[in-house]
Amino acid sequence: MTRPFKQDIHNALENANLAGALTRFSEAYVVSRAKAYEGIDFEALRARVAEIKGGAAGRLQELAAEFTEKVEAKGARVFRTDSPEKVRDYILNLARERGVRSIVKSKSMASEEIHLNAALQKAGIEVRETDLGEWIIQLSGQRPSHMVMPAIHLKKEEVAEIFSQELRERLSSDIPRLVQVARTEMRQKFLEADLGISGANIAVAETGTLVLVTNEGNGRMVTTLPKIHVAIVGLEKLIARFEEVAPILQALPRSATAQLLTSYVTMITGPVPNTDGSLKELHIILLDSRRTAMARDPKFKQGLQCIRCASCLNVCPVFRLVGGHVFGHTYTGGIGVILTAWFNGLKKSEEIQGLCIQCGRCREVCPARIDIPGLIVEIRRNLAREEGQSLGQKAAYSIVNNRRVFHGLLRAAAIAQKPFVKDGFIRHLPLFLSDMTGFRSLPAIAAVPFRDRFREIRQPVTGERVAFFAGCLIDFAYPEIGEAVVTVLNKAGLEVVFPDRQTCCGAPAHYSGAFEVAAHNAADNIDALLQEEVRAVVSACPTCTAFLKYEFVNSLEETGLNRKARELSSRTVDFSSLVQKLVEGGRLRPAEIRETIPVTYHDSCHLKRTLGIFQEPRSLLAKAGYAVTEMFEADMCCGMGGSYSLKNPAISAHILERKLNNIRQTGTPLVAMDCPACVLQIRGGFDKEGGTVRVKHTAELLAERLR
Amino acid sequence: MPLFNAFKTRAEAVSSEVHRFPSKMEAMGFILEFLKKEGIEDSVGTCACWAPCPFLEGFDAKRLTEIVPGLHFEVTRQRAAGAKIGISQMDWGLADTGTLVQDATAVEQRLVSTLPEIHLALLETGKILPDLPAVLRLIDPREASYLALITGPSRTADIERVLTIGVHGPVRVVIVCIDPEKEAA
Numbered sequence: 039m040t041r042p043f044k045q046d047i048h049n050a051l052e053n054a055n056l057a058g059a060l061t062r063f064s065e066a067y068v069v070s071r072a073k074a075y076e077g078i079d080f081e082a083l084r085a086r087v088a089e090i091k092g093g094a095a096g097r098l099q100e101l102a103a104e105f106t107e108k109v110e111a112k113g114a115r116v117f118r119t120d121s122p123e124k125v126r127d128y129i130l131n132l133a134r135e136r137g138v139r140s141i142v143k144s145k146s147m148a149s150e151e152i153h154l155n156a157a158l159q160k161a162g163i164e165v166r167e168t169d170l171g172e173w174i175i176q177l178s179g180q181r182p183s184h185m186v187m188p189a190i191h192l193k194k195e196e197v198a199e200i201f202s203q204e205l206r207e208r209l210s211s212d213i214p215r216l217v218q219v220a221r222t223e224m225r226q227k228f229l230e231a232d233l234g235i236s237g238a239n240i241a242v243a244e245t246g247t248l249v250l251v252t253n254e255g256n257g258r259m260v261t262t263l264p265k266i267h268v269a270i271v272g273l274e275k276l277i278a279r280f281e282e283v284a285p286i287l288q289a290l291p292r293s294a295t296a297q298l299l300t301s302y303v304t305m306i307t308g309p310v311p312n313t314d315g316s317l318k319e320l321h322i323i324l325l326d327s328r329r330t331a332m333a334r335d336p337k338f339k340q341g342l343q344c345i346r347c348a349s350c351l352n353v354c355p356v357f358r359l360v361g362g363h364v365f366g367h368t369y370t371g372g373i374g375v376i377l378t379a380w381f382n383g384l385k386k387s388e389e390i391q392g393l394c395i396q397c398g399r400c401r402e403v404c405p406a407r408i409d410i411p412g413l414i415v416e417i418r419r420n421l422a423r424e425e426g427q428s429l430g431q432k433a434a435y436s437i438v439n440n441r442r443v444f445h446g447l448l449r450a451a452a453i454a455q456k457p458f459v460k461d462g463f464i465r466h467l468p469l470f471l472s473d474m475t476g477f478r479s480l481p482a483i484a485a486v487p488f489r490d491r492f493r494e495i496r497q498p499v500t501g502e503r504v505a506f507f508a509g510c511l512i513d514f515a516y517p518e519i520g521e522a523v524v525t526v527l528n529k530a531g532l533e534v535v536f537p538d539r540q541t542c543c544g545a546p547a548h549y550s551g552a553f554e555v556a557a558h559n560a561a562d563n564i565d566a567l568l569q570e571e572v573r574a575v576v577s578a579c580p581t582c583t584a585f586l587k588y589e590f591v592n593s594l595e596e597t598g599l600n601r602k603a604r605e606l607s608s609r610t611v612d613f614s615s616l617v618q619k620l621v622e623g624g625r626l627r628p629a630e631i632r633e634t635i636p637v638t639y640h641d642s643c644h645l646k647r648t649l650g651i652f653q654e655p656r657s658l659l660a661k662a663g664y665a666v667t668e669m670f671e672a673d674m675c676c677g678m679g680g681s682y683s684l685k686n687p688a689i690s691a692h693i694l695e696r697k698l699n700n701i702r703q704t705g706t707p708l709v710a711m712d713c714p715a716c717v718l719q720i721r722g723g724f725d726k727e728g729g730t731v732r733v734k735h736t737a738e739l740l741a742e743r744l745r
Numbered sequence: 746m747p748l749f750n751a752f753k754t755r756a757e758a759v760s761s762e763v764h765r766f767p768s769k770m771e772a773m774g775f776i777l778e779f780l781k782k783e784g785i786e787d788s789v790g791t792c793a794c795w796a797p798c799p800f801l802e803g804f805d806a807k808r809l810t811e812i813v814p815g816l817h818f819e820v821t822r823q824r825a826a827g828a829k830i831g832i833s834q835m836d837w838g839l840a841d842t843g844t845l846v847q848d849a850t851a852v853e854q855r856l857v858s859t860l861p862e863i864h865l866a867l868l869e870t871g872k873i874l875p876d877l878p879a880v881l882r883l884i885d886p887r888e889a890s891y892l893a894l895i896t897g898p899s900r901t902a903d904i905e906r907v908l909t910i911g912v913h914g915p916v917r918v919v920i921v922c923i924d925p926e927k928e929a930a
Contacts, residue, residue: 174903258914259914297896
């Protein structure tokens with residue numbers, strides 16, 4: 039990470055206004071979005087949107103040709119180009135030829151992408167953004183901090199100051215008054231303008247229709263009052279058929295602003311009459327700018343399904359801390375990383391891609407069903423491929439890749455108990471080898487790892503065997519969690535085996551884009567785990583479980599190990615799901631009733647969103663005599679994200695602080711979770727501040743209270 | 746009329762005002778009252794513009810302008826810009842979002858619903874459809890170059906996310922629903 043970027047992050051985190059505004063919004067958004075989707079089958083709707091947009095992305099050129107033919111037959115002119123420069127030239131020439139002196143614009147992100155305003159102003163043409171937020175941004179010389187709410191980072195006092203300077207008149211910070219000022223000021227501009235520029239949310243090939251979705255009414259004025267209308271449309275806005283407009287309009291306002299429909303939806307098909315009776319001159323610019331190339335990439339093609347609702351920004355635990363000035367370029371947040379990597383070049387996404395913590399919340403809400411975190415990992419892979427790995431990375435992965443050396447190192451570290459490796463190196467190792475204890479304490483490396491302690495456990499011989507996959511954290515930092523797992527399973531009459539040759543699941547390498555290393559880890563583990571004749575492979579780490587269950591299959595897709603990966607996948611189960619089945623089968627019961635113990639439960643990202651498990655641990659805790667009080671945002675990331683907390687310690691610390699606070703708010707003295715990495719983060723946080731809240735893995739709590 | 750009730754609930758939820766009348770005559774009575782109450786008179790900023798529409802059939806336009814000085818039936822850009830109230834008839838309503846739908850290709854239709862502070866929208870109660878897909882099935886955009894869907898007044902939340910009504914377009918949307926005329930006995 040470069041120093042200026044680090045400084046930007048620092049400044050954003052210190053900006054209380056920014057974090058306050060974004061956080062309040064993100065909290066309110068979740069509630070209002072849910073209400074807007076009441077009575078709608080979201081999964082079915084987004085499947086339809088993905089189908090429509092995905093289908094269109096597969097035939098952009100064909101749809102562009104059809105659109106052009108249809109709308110030109112109506113009298114519009116279409117200019118299709120790959121080059122931002124040619125778009126600027128086209129509009130400049132048009133303006134020159136028609137003697138245009140002033141332009142009003144409704145929102146167009148494509149125009150921001152090509153820096154159109156600067157070019158027009160340089161040519162002496164007055165350009166006025168008319169969307170209120172965009173106008174504020176234009177006057178203040180900033181860039182939008184959010185795709186839907188460009189000025190969300192500004193307080194009303196700042197807006198009053200910006201307007202006061204523009205109008206040379208002292209204005210109060212009363213919001214309705216400020217809006218009134220904008221209305222009056224802008225009205226004259228609308229009536230005087232020679233040319234109107236708009237974007238489009240949808241372009242329909244079959245009919246040549248442009249669809250504009252707005253709330254303020256500026257879009258209607260821009261397309262009605264000036265005699266010339268130029269619409270700048272990214273190629274990915276094309277869809278095949280008119281009837282496909284409906285599902286997109288059902289999803290976009292609900293996801294963007296939690297409205298059932300925006301105040302105005304305008305559908306324009308060809309030139310319309312002007313107020314003087316003449317026919318409007320309509321120019322439509324279809325901007326390619328790397329979209330066709332993106333559509334040809336089998337993985338990234340789905341990024342073109344985006345309908346620009348910005349819900350991935352609104353639910354992101356990182357975005358709400360740093361905002362779009364840090365987290366993004368023209369396009370911001372998670373989808374912004376992906377679009378930036380294509381529209382502006384991979385290099386431009388290098389810093390911002392590192393801000394994604396891979397919690398998966400955006401994937402849950404994306405109305406176009408884009409796997410945003412998955413594509414960001416693909417960007418990491420491409421970056422690693424293009425720029426190679428650093429020496430530190432290489433050294434680290436050569437160790438993780440060799441189980442004996444790796445485990446030897448961990449054992450040595452346990453004896454040394456001092457960081458004995460350099461920063462750039464440990465960043466890529468499992469993080470309990472790190473000494474970066476700034477905002478949380480880190481666990482000591484266990485003197486005796488689980489793999490050694492396991493041999494000492496006396497188990498019943500039942501012949502019904504399950505294999506335990508410990509993962510690095512349980513094996514080398516929290517062996518007691520592993521022991522609790524064995525205790526619970528033994529009580530149900532299961533015999534646990536520990537395949538000794540198991541190693542790191544490969545998640546750290548995968549999330550850094552080192553896919554070959556991850557594939558190597560996968561192959562080693564498959565080999566180790568399929569050796570044993572067992573009923574199931576169980577893990578008490580949701581990240582490991584997700585890798586055994588899904589990621590191994592993906593990373594070995596094109597190898598001969600594919601079949602074996604699938605076999606392991608079908609055997610793999612997370613701890614809580616397995617125990618829930620054992621309880622349901624009557625093989626585990628609550629121990630004799632003692633007093634109920636209050637607890638709150640933290641949902642780990644991979645357990646909730648990758649594995650879909652959240653009922654099971656709550657139900658098990660309740661059965662075992664724990665009274666579960668829900669915390670606010672129980673399924674919000676704790677800020678750990680594996681090595682993320684080492685690469686972005688300041689962001690990780692802020693996210694953790696919120697989590698600790700939400701836990702404290704419940705008043706329970708105990709918090710449970712199913713992930714040892716969350717245990718590390720949250721326990722470390724409480725420990726650092728000297729708090730009294732106990733942090734436990736669900737397995738530890740069940741071991742005491744089930745029989 | 747379950748569709749009307751749903752339409753009214755949704756429209757009011759987005760700050761539209763909804764009135765319903767059993768006949769054209771009663772609707773006209775309300776409109777004239779409304780124009781009077783809003784102080785419509787013949788000067789810039791206080792006049793009203795009424796775009797051509799089927800509702801007006803059977804009424805004497807000249808007589809109406811005599812009753813309400815300041816009410817104009819010739820809609821120009823200048824007049825609409827100086828009007829307090831714009832009146833137009835919408836083609837459909839959508840029950841599940843409280844939306845008005847109009848083929849607004851004729852520029853007068855756009856002017857009266859865009860520039861004045863108050864948009865008074867006429868709608869036949871029988872033209873209320875369940876939802877957006879229903880109306881899109883009826884429309885061929887090649888026949889209607891400028892389709893306007895209006896759901897409540899102009900709004901913004903661009904300053905501190907505070908919902909504020911009336912930024913560029915109408916501050917009020919007053920919907921007057923008219924039931925079909927009963928056959929004379």
